[in-house]
Amino acid sequence: MSKGFGDSKMAPPTPAAQPAQGAPCVLGPTLHFKGELYGEEDLEFQGQIEGSIEHTRSLSIGKEGGVKGNIRAKFVIVEGKVDGDIYATESVSIRQSARVNGNIFAPRVGIADGAHFTGRIDMNHKGAAVNKPLTEPQAERLLASGS
């Protein structure tokens, strides 16, 4: 009857900085969001979302998590599925179990061996997510200039 709450689950991989203030907020696997989600606390997302996520801290897309839409956050850790662009002001970490289709804009990007990733990576784009969201034409110009 022991609930695997602590160790058996993947410990929320808090990259550097944050001294975790208690448990991060966890959104479970049966949650389905359709719309816009904003947050200012460490978040572990195991559910499904169709829409955008705007986050100011560490965001982790768990193994069961799925995102269709763009993600903006400080740190992004992906272990699940993402269809959309990821913008991070600090870093993006794509773990082994992840499947990502989209572009990544972050000063630091890591992709683990075994991860599935299709898209472009731009590391010279820091600050975009803080100051203002990248507009569509800007993004397209960036992509076009690269190819």
Add this chain to the structure above:
Amino acid sequence: MSTASSERTSVFGPTLRFKGELKAQEDLKVEGRIEGTIQHQQRLHVGQKGEVVATVNAASIDVDGRVQGDMVAKKSIKVSQSAVVRGNIRAPSVSITEGANFNGGVTMESNAGSSGPSTPGASSR
């Protein structure tokens, strides 16, 4: 508070804001703000910091925070002392604690559980 019991409850934290449709099949505690609709199959708990501006469907609903919108539960709705509710509620069992701020209608329907077009066979002649 009764947060000591470490049940597998998802918590929608206090800084989270969501606009849109939310569907869920597990217990959820809302401490953030949700605008839109909530379709829930289990227990929904709107915490003290929670703010829901939405039409809510769930198995049971506990309100400690603010809710603006109609709520329908298959089992029960509990409105606690700290709650502020504006909207109509419908459930077989409804409780409103003294001290709660509630403005709206209450419908206690024993067969609210069947969401389909059930024919009320009450009068048999």
